[in-house]
Amino acid sequence: MKIQLDTLAYTNRLRHVSPIQKLVIGIIMLCFVMVAHAPTHIAVFVWMSVWIVGYAGIPWRIYLRLLGAISLFLALSLPPIMLEITARSIAEITEQTVFIYSFGVFHVYIGVAGMKKASALLLRSLSSVSCLYFILLTVPFTEILAVLRRIGVPCMVTDLLLVMYRFVFVFLETVEQLWIAYKARGARHGFSRKMRDAGGLVARLFARTVQRYQQLSIGLAARGFDGDLRVVASSHAFVSRRYAAEAAAVFLLLVALEWWTGR
Amino acid sequence: MDWLLEIEDVCYTYPGSETPALNGLTMRVPRGKRCVLLGHNGCGKSTLFLHMNGIYAPERGVVKWKGEAFSYRRTFLSQIRQKVGLVFQDPEQQLIASTVAEDISYGLCSAGLSDDEAKRKVEQALVRFGLEHFRERPVHHLSLGQKKRVALAGVMVLEPELLLLDEPTAYLDRLHTRLLMKELERIHREEGTTIVMATHDIDLAYEWADWVFVIEDGRLALEGAPNEVFARRDVLEGLQLGVPLLFDVWEALVPSFFPETEARPRNVADLKERLARCLVD
Ligand SMILES: Nc1ncnc2c1ncn2[C@@H]1O[C@H](COP(=O)(O)OP(=O)(O)O)[C@@H](O)[C@H]1O
Numbered sequence: 001m002k003i004q005l006d007t008l009a010y011t012n013r014l015r016h017v018s019p020i021q022k023l024v025i026g027i028i029m030l031c032f033v034m035v036a037h038a039p040t041h042i043a044v045f046v047w048m049s050v051w052i053v054g055y056a057g058i059p060w061r062i063y064l065r066l067l068g069a070i071s072l073f074l075a076l077s078l079p080p081i082m083l084e085i086t087a088r089s090i091a092e093i094t095e096q097t098v099f100i101y102s103f104g105v106f107h108v109y110i111g112v113a114g115m116k117k118a119s120a121l122l123l124r125s126l127s128s129v130s131c132l133y134f135i136l137l138t139v140p141f142t143e144i145l146a147v148l149r150r151i152g153v154p155c156m157v158t159d160l161l162l163v164m165y166r167f168v169f170v171f172l173e174t175v176e177q178l179w180i181a182y183k184a185r186g187a188r189h190g191f192s193r194k195m196r197d198a199g200g201l202v203a204r205l206f207a208r209t210v211q212r213y214q215q216l217s218i219g220l221a222a223r224g225f226d227g228d229l230r231v232v233a234s235s236h237a238f239v240s241r242r243y244a245a246e247a248a249a250v251f252l253l254l255v256a257l258e259w260w261t262g263r
Numbered sequence: 264m265d266w267l268l269e270i271e272d273v274c275y276t277y278p279g280s281e282t283p284a285l286n287g288l289t290m291r292v293p294r295g296k297r298c299v300l301l302g303h304n305g306c307g308k309s310t311l312f313l314h315m316n317g318i319y320a321p322e323r324g325v326v327k328w329k330g331e332a333f334s335y336r337r338t339f340l341s342q343i344r345q346k347v348g349l350v351f352q353d354p355e356q357q358l359i360a361s362t363v364a365e366d367i368s369y370g371l372c373s374a375g376l377s378d379d380e381a382k383r384k385v386e387q388a389l390v391r392f393g394l395e396h397f398r399e400r401p402v403h404h405l406s407l408g409q410k411k412r413v414a415l416a417g418v419m420v421l422e423p424e425l426l427l428l429d430e431p432t433a434y435l436d437r438l439h440t441r442l443l444m445k446e447l448e449r450i451h452r453e454e455g456t457t458i459v460m461a462t463h464d465i466d467l468a469y470e471w472a473d474w475v476f477v478i479e480d481g482r483l484a485l486e487g488a489p490n491e492v493f494a495r496r497d498v499l500e501g502l503q504l505g506v507p508l509l510f511d512v513w514e515a516l517v518p519s520f521f522p523e524t525e526a527r528p529r530n531v532a533d534l535k536e537r538l539a540r541c542l543v544d
Pocket residue numbers: 277278279280283284302303304305306307308309310311
């Protein structure tokens with residue numbers, strides 16, 4: 001999934017829009033979501049999805065899959081919020097319930113209030129996730145780093161992040177190579193054998209990763225790396241007037257919507 | 264001759280390994296020449312390169328740059344790494360930045376170039392290595408051969424005095440091998456760069472080199488101009504390296520078609536031309 005996010009960030013249609021502009025839009029919307037309420041959340045979610053699928057040209061299947069992955073986590077976290085448990089008799093449950101299940105003296109139920117709380121949370125999460133995805137899918141990691149550098153984050157931190165980022169891909173490639181080699185040389189059947197193979201693979205993965213890490217540091221040394229990673233930013237990013245205008249206009253509409261529904 | 268880099272009686276054993284990777288190796292790299300380092304897998308070529316830019320320090324013996332022994336201090340090492348450019352066999356090992364253009368530009372800023380100049384150089388390098396279309400692509404999207412070209416471009420754009428290439432053609436197809444050779448030709452002619460290329464492609468070595476080193480088990484087995492080295496058929500066959508195809512062909516032709524005194528052809532085109540002339544006569 002990580003590889004895919006990164007690939008899309010480099011190839012999407014908003015690639016040449018200034019990273020600062022995209023980051024500003026994403027972050028302002030993220031902050032706005034924090035203070036806004038349910039109907040506005042839906043609007044933000046829809047609008048951000050339009051940016052992602054419409055303007056950036058991210059295939060909607062991929063976007064849906066990404067949302068699905070997050071929804072799974074959200075779904076797992078909802079039951080504790082919705083479910084109530086009580087040892088009192090059913091007659092004493094004062095609030096409206098949607099669902100009730102009893103065993104012995106205990107009653108497990110979902111109250112209407114719990115439902116509301118959970119759905120508000122779900123909406124808030126989804127709309128903030130859409131803002132986050134907008135940033136992740138349209139701004140490549142290196143450009144985020146460049147912006148961080150520009151606003152004064154120490155070079156040591158950003159260079160460290162960059163080397164870590166490179167290393168993540170070296171690691172993922174090692175995983176993939178080992179996995180392909182394992183399958184190409186005849187993966188064995190049967191659960192216990194598979195588990196034993198997996199154990200062996202993990203051990204080899206560790207050894208290979210350490211080795212590749214050493215090699216990468218030798219390679220960096222050979223190129224004269226001494227903690228200072230200066231490169232010429234290659235892209236000719238520009239601030240898009242059209243997107244800026246739309247962002248400002250829709251943002252004002254959203255604020256108005258929030259004010260009107262929040263009264 | 265004028266020596267750029269000298270290796271004197273260098274020994275090196277990897278930690279945890281029993282046999283030494285370099286075992287009393289002595290060799291001198293002549294300035295301004297195109298050198299080839301021939302040898303089997305595991306004979307110590309890569310290890311030798313890592314000594315030539317001070318990544319590894321020898322256990323015994325000395326490495327000298329223009330007659331001055333390596334000191335292995337920080338300032339010395341950073342200077343030597345600017346003068347000696349090393350392209351690894353495995354490109355994965357030396358790609359730093361995340362897009363192709365950014366990676367090639369690495370080092371240009373530290374070398375004191377302005378941003379505009381750096382951009383121009385990067386652009387030239389992209390064209391020379393056929394990488395224009397990959398400019399903004401992240402490095403991990405490329406194939407192995409493409410990564411190799413990025414690594415080559417990134418080191419060659421810095422115009423080091425000594426360029427070390429560890430099996431540069433290993434992952435390249437014919438087209439890109441030819442582009443690489445053309446580029447090597449150019450920097451050798453225009454910048455006077457000394458080049459050392461490790462390879463086991465004996466035909467390529469014969470066609471291209473001015474000077475040949477043959478390494479076996481961490482020692483120097485033979486050294487000299489290509490004509491002299493490849494004439495030592497007995498030694499080369501003993502090392503299982505063989506002699507270049509062109510050399511063999513010439514040897515078969517010499518007494519009957521050409522006089523023994525005639526200089527050997529260095530590439531196929533040369534041989535063809537001479538054969539054509541010979542047939543016309
Ligand atoms: N990291 C290492 N650890 C232990 N032994 C190594 C390591 N790298 C290389 N060697 C050993 O050192 C010898 C020389 O290797 P190398 O210089 O890579 O050869 P070449 O590049 O000529 O193929 C080989 O026998 C190899 O097994």
